[in-house]
Amino acid sequence: MASHGIRDRVAIVAMGCTPFGEHWDRSADDLQIEAVQHALDGAGIGTHDVDAFWLGTAQSGQSGITLAAPLNLRGKPVTRVENYCASGSEALRQAAYAIAAGAYDVAMAVGVEKVKDSGYQGLNAFPIPNDGTDRSLTAAAMFGLVVPAYAERYGVDTDTMRDVLARIAVKNHANGARHPLAQFRREVDADTVCEAPLVAGSLGVYDCAGVADGAAAAIVVRAEDAHRYTDHPVFIKALSFVAGAGTGLVDPEYDFTHFPEVEAAARDAYAQATVDDPRSAFAMAEVHDCFTPTELVVMEDLGFSERGTAWKDVLAGRFELEGDLPVNTDGGLKAFGHPVGASGLRMHRECFLQLRGEAGERQVDVSRGLALVQNLGGYPGEMVCFASVLGTEPDA
Numbered sequence: 001m002a003s004h005g006i007r008d009r010v011a012i013v014a015m016g017c018t019p020f021g022e023h024w025d026r027s028a029d030d031l032q033i034e035a036v037q038h039a040l041d042g043a044g045i046g047t048h049d050v051d052a053f054w055l056g057t058a059q060s061g062q063s064g065i066t067l068a069a070p071l072n073l074r075g076k077p078v079t080r081v082e083n084y085c086a087s088g089s090e091a092l093r094q095a096a097y098a099i100a101a102g103a104y105d106v107a108m109a110v111g112v113e114k115v116k117d118s119g120y121q122g123l124n125a126f127p128i129p130n131d132g133t134d135r136s137l138t139a140a141a142m143f144g145l146v147v148p149a150y151a152e153r154y155g156v157d158t159d160t161m162r163d164v165l166a167r168i169a170v171k172n173h174a175n176g177a178r179h180p181l182a183q184f185r186r187e188v189d190a191d192t193v194c195e196a197p198l199v200a201g202s203l204g205v206y207d208c209a210g211v212a213d214g215a216a217a218a219i220v221v222r223a224e225d226a227h228r229y230t231d232h233p234v235f236i237k238a239l240s241f242v243a244g245a246g247t248g249l250v251d252p253e254y255d256f257t258h259f260p261e262v263e264a265a266a267r268d269a270y271a272q273a274t275v276d277d278p279r280s281a282f283a284m285a286e287v288h289d290c291f292t293p294t295e296l297v298v299m300e301d302l303g304f305s306e307r308g309t310a311w312k313d314v315l316a317g318r319f320e321l322e323g324d325l326p327v328n329t330d331g332g333l334k335a336f337g338h339p340v341g342a343s344g345l346r347m348h349r350e351c352f353l354q355l356r357g358e359a360g361e362r363q364v365d366v367s368r369g370l371a372l373v374q375n376l377g378g379y380p381g382e383m384v385c386f387a388s389v390l391g392t393e394p395d396a
Helices: 028-043 065-071 087-100 139-144 146-154 158-176 190-195 223-228 260-273 292-301 310-315 332-336 340-355
Strands: 010-017 052-056 078-081 106-113 198-200 214-222 234-243 284-286 370-379 382-391
Touching: 010 028, 010 087, 010 223, 010 340, 028 065, 028 106, 028 214, 052 065, 052 087, 052 340, 065 078, 065 106, 078 087, 087 106, 087 214, 087 234, 087 340, 087 370, 087 382, 106 340, 139 146, 139 198, 139 292, 139 370, 146 158, 146 292, 158 190, 158 292, 158 310, 158 332, 214 223, 214 340, 234 260, 234 340, 260 292, 260 370, 260 382, 284 340, 292 310, 292 370, 332 340, 340 370, 340 382
Parallel strands: 052 078, 052 106, 284 370
Antiparallel strands: 010 214, 010 234, 106 214, 234 382, 370 382
16 A cells, blocks of 8 residues: 655644543533543643644534534634544544645644434444345444454364453453543453353453443644644654455455454554564554454454464453553543544544553553554444554654
8 A cells, every 4th residue: 555654744732532421411512622622721722723623423413513613613624524433533634634734733633422312322233234235233243253253263262262352351441440531430350241241142241342422632733843832742653544345245255353454554554654563663552442352353453463362462461551562551442432433532642641651540661652543443344444653752
């Protein structure tokens, strides 16, 4: 894939985020205002100082007016983007590219979703097929197919596979218990995970991310301007996005043990950031753990584990806070829930905090200077994937 990238030309100088969870008494407008204000406060500016806005949302509004109205923006370009669960990341990508192109000096990316009071319960198979030839399984069912496929291909017995997935859920809930904005702030043990009611296949309740409301925002500027706004900017090393052709749904060879779109986005991001060995390059990573087997598989798609060995790395604790490569240090989608348009920016905020040494009791050693965000949307066989690399220094 030909991608020139914008390495070290754009910096994130401030981010904001609301609590993720059930906001029955608040609107999408309220959530956007809160996240935006937090970001503005971090940069010490107002909306009048922001030249252009990008909004990522899948279901909470159409057009830029969704953001322009609650912020009372006048005469500003506001663009709404949508790319499934990667909508917030897509907003950041567009804002960063606009800054790198020289079109604007200051841009903001916002992600929002308000779904708890819409009737959305996370199990929809959307769009509903009408000709009998398209997908008819829910997201939980589609990602649940990864479990038997992975176990059979790599010779992992059923009990061990159950232990591996439980370990991922336990890790992410433990991390989320340390984050004040997480939807679920209670640790769970492996027995609780394994004995929970089943949702689809062998996936239980604790294998699935929850539905949540929330919003997040980021302010980006040219790298050379970053210190006007903060002493600790975070520099964008790479932004990559891949939309699959959806052929996996009709491909009898599609094996559900890896996601080609994740591999392609990671490969492109690593090339932009000149990352040769992802197993040793990153201080931490935020990845899309919509379901526990998703996190397992992307460890291999991202090159963090050799093919067929991620389950061993999970059991060895390699991806835990004290491990060699901490993953989902804020608890991920498992602990935060998944307000679709906001999740990608929430992931970036955790890397932003970690790289600045501001993650509190979740703080990990970031001396390696690089963090990875991987955010996907869609289903196995029909997927989009975003990957970014962030760093503490412009020449790292």
